[in-house]
Amino acid sequence: MKRTDINTAGGSPAQGPGRFNSSTILYLVLLALALVAPAVLYPIFLVKVLCVALFALAFNLLIGYGGLLSFGHAMFFGGASYITGHAMLVWGWPTELGILVGVVFSTLLGVVAGLIAIRRQGIYFAMVTLALAQMVYFIFLQMPFTGGEDGIQNVPRRAVFGFIDIANDTTLYYVVLTIFVFGFLFIYRTIHSPFGQVLKAIRENEDRATSLGYHTTRFKLLAFVLSAGLAGLAGATKVVVFQIATLTDVTWQMSGEVVLMTLVGGLGTVFGPVVGAAIIITMQDYLATFGEWVLVIQGVTFVIMVSLFRRGVVGEIAALINRVR
Amino acid sequence: MPDIVDRSVHDGRLALKVVDLNAWYGESHVLHGMSFDIREGEVVTLLGRNGAGKSTTMRSIMGMLPTRKGSIIFNGKEMISMPSHHIAREGIGYVPEERGIFSSLNVQENLELPPVLKKGGLSTQEVYVLFPALLERRNSQGTKLSGGEQQMLAIARILRTGVKFLLLDEPTEGLAPVIVQQIGGIIHTLKERGYTILLVEQNFRFASTVADRHYVVEDGKIVDRIMNADIASSTEKLRGYLGV
């Protein structure tokens, strides 16, 4: 018996061709909400949510559609932020190239880490990615350019393409929203492409996919690399927003946080990672003054979600809607 | 006075009575109201094709399936909500399909694994007298034995526990005719010593050499019952049921 339970989270309820219209309307409404959001909410908070949500979406691509739990995604997120920060601060590169080099770095790191990690499955895969990320953490810690405990500070916010001034927080928000929508659509296309279908088949039954003639390791590697690149995009964008790249973003705690966000929102759901990111970031903002209790509360959230609501917020809602129907 | 069931050749006490047993593997419903019974001292078979639900019935009696409903009364005691280890301790010995020999245990460890549950079981020494092949290989890895030896081991380890009620799940599966004969001999010996045996078989020729009665299982239900005395006249019917 194959273990597929982790992915039964309701999926995307609006996938059938018959519901195409209603789902398009849903996406348009959400986009409209995102466009007017800065009028109501603090733009920097929204930008943070978008960066982290993109990170979670990248992580979810791997677990939700490839069945692979990476416990080391911070190496891509934090790694890209170091490279982007360094390129912009020390080399004086423009914003778009700075982000690009961060993404290229995380993609290449994804190839190397992926080649090693996909040699094991299931929980071993999780342990291997965790260990590799810890290795990357130590390397960054010891490299002089990362600034050790201080990190890379005062990364400039240069105008995007030379004319979009992102010193203004609201403009910055729309730039980040554009990057986010690009990432979201990229993932959406990937999931619904033939590649995504094969990935799903591998997740459900790898042996059968192999017997159908698919080189499953190649597919898994490609999914891993795509996920790493997108996680890097999120990290690179974050460094542009907050103008700082620190050790925090490459720690195992950060790898754990993205797992938590996706779990809270719903593993393997389209919107789960976004909802989870919003919930966790909000929680962190409110609890910032409680110090160590933030960790405890995150831990309690983990335990509650795993014990009682494995489908996450979005998954539970989708299941509820299905039941009503 | 014992009630008369099925023109039973035995008038022993009712050992096991299964009524309207339903069982599920996850979502799929696999037993649909099994009902049958066995009297003390009887050898009874469940006959049927692959996937009819025979082994599932045994696993269900042992409490090894996550969900089951209905009634399983053993020696007058309802067992439907008991956990597996309590069911065994009531005095049921289980010899699973494919023998269930542990590869990380040697022969002696395999033999001594099931705890002694009742008085009157064989000692390890007596088992070795009965199965000398096992003595020779007592330090070998359990799964290094031949299929026949593994089957002997699977039966022998239950005889140590002292239980008198046995569930044997396809003890002849995949074995050479000579070994099948030996196993037939063992079942006869056990019957003479007063054991009660529920046997799962696909091979009705073998079943007819050891059993008193037969139940035919199809789609998780009992669809027919045949006395062993009538088996010659029921051969055609049986061929139909078993598709041989």
Add this chain to the structure above:
Amino acid sequence: MLDVLNISMPMLFGQLTLGLINGAFYALLSLGLAVIFGLLNVVNFVHGTQYMLGALFAWMLLHYLGIPYWGALLLAPVGVGLVGAVIEVTLLRRLYSVDHLYGMLLTFGLVLIIEGFFRWLYGASGMPYSNPLPGGTNLGFMFAPNYRLWVVVFSVAVCFGVWYLIERTKLGSYLRAAIERPDLVQAFGINVPRMITLTYAFGAALAGLAGVLAAPIYQVNPLMGSNLIIVVFAVVVIGGMGSIMGAIVTGFGLGIIEGLTKMIYSEASNTIIFVIMAIVLLIKPAGLFGSQK
């Protein structure tokens, strides 16, 4: 040759001893991890935290109750084992029928809870624990601190004790059989759910024991477990979880390699085990002593 590398013999033996001690901790932790994974199918992320709890309980026993090291060596692991039993009965038990990854996620949550709580209580800086065996012994080729000698000898003895218990006793045969087919073992009349609780408690207690041993060497710090557990995961991937003796040999071997690296090229000492893991995965994915599951 050693002169070329500018390494003195006492320094070599000193690092070897420290490597052996770390190796002992790796061995004790990966042993428990392997047994727990074998029977429960749970990757016990909280294992490092249980090691930390062992050290912390020893410190608390001394600090609040005046119970010295030798008492703590018994009591602290028992305490950690009890905490483990509660975790198994109340939380882990619900997850056996779902994907194994959930067990890992749940125990990761427990890491955050327990570490966060003790960081709040005691802060993140180390609390010293005095050496119960001060002084040293001249072994002829080196002068060895008594406490470190004790840790090496005692942990080797514990490792082989555990190996004997699992591979050579009746109790161990129940465990090995239940790892293969828990349903069948239970159908023979053995209370497997209770066995699972005891096994988890035992694995946790082993980690706690390693923590007590570590307290006088590394001080006591609420964070001491979480970095260790990641290294232990790598050790487990390198060794493969199939074999008890494999876990012991891999643990000690990697500890020694790490110690030597510290001497030859200290910048790599943090990463050497991860590098070895990557190489092993590329050459023999199932691990040195493992069989691919």
